[in-house]
Amino acid sequence: MVISVLVASVVAFVVSAGWYMAFGSVWxxxxxxxxxxxxxxxxxxxxFVRTAVLVTAxxxxxxxxxxxxxxxxxALAVWAGFPVVILAGSVLHExxxxxxAALHAGDWLVKLTxxxxxxxxxx
Numbered sequence: 001m002v003i004s005v006l007v008a009s010v011v012a013f014v015v016s017a018g019w020y021m022a023f024g025s026v027w028x029x030x031x032x033x034x035x036x037x038x039x040x041x042x043x044x045x046x047x048f049v050r051t052a053v054l055v056t057a058x059x060x061x062x063x064x065x066x067x068x069x070x071x072x073x074x075a076l077a078v079w080a081g082f083p084v085v086i087l088a089g090s091v092l093h094e095x096x097x098x099x100x101a102a103l104h105a106g107d108w109l110v111k112l113t114x115x116x117x118x119x120x121x122x123x
Contacts, residue, residue, distance in 0.1 A: 001059060004059065004118065004119055004122035005052070005055050005056055005059050005119075006052075007118055007122075008055045008058075008059075008114070008115045008118035008119055009048065009051050009052040009055045011114050011115075011118055012051050012054070012055060012111045012114050012115050012118075013047065013048050013051045015110055015111060015114050016047075016051065016107055016110070016111050017039075019106065019107045019110055019111075020107065023103055023106075026099070026103055027100075027103060030097050030099050030100040030103065031097075031100050051111070054111070054115070055115050055119075058074075058075075058078065058112070058115050058116075058119065059119055061074075061078075062074045062119065065120075065123075066123060067120050067123060068116070068117055068120035068121060069120070070120065071116035071117070071119055071120030071123070072113065072116045072117070072120065074116065075112040075113055075115065075116035076112075078112060079105075079108055079109050079112050083104070083105060083108035084105055084108075087101040087104055087105050087108075088101070
């Protein structure tokens with residue numbers, strides 16, 4: 001399981017970085033402070049740790065889920081039940097722009113999909 005978690009963490013980290021590079025202008029427009037923080041070695045290191053924690057939790061919680069299809073279903077449930085709910089709360093209670101929440105929700109969906117496929121293929 002350790003190797004699959006490490007591989008899924010690396011792939012999810014790279015895909016998420018690509019997401020924000022692809023939508024960097026949208027992110028900068030909706031969150032000048034977030035976009036201005038920019039990548040730095042320590043931020044990237046901490047982001048990788050965050051991703052590895054996510055992948056580890058996903059792997060542990062989905063231990064009884066079989067195959068890619070089951071893993072994708074689990075990922076969709078996790079996405080709808082956690083990041084989407086949290087991001088909706090930030091829009092509702094903290095006035096986070098809907099577009100910014102949608103940008104982050106898209107990243108979460110892509111990241112969880114990648115994690116589900118990698119871990120699902122490993123099982």
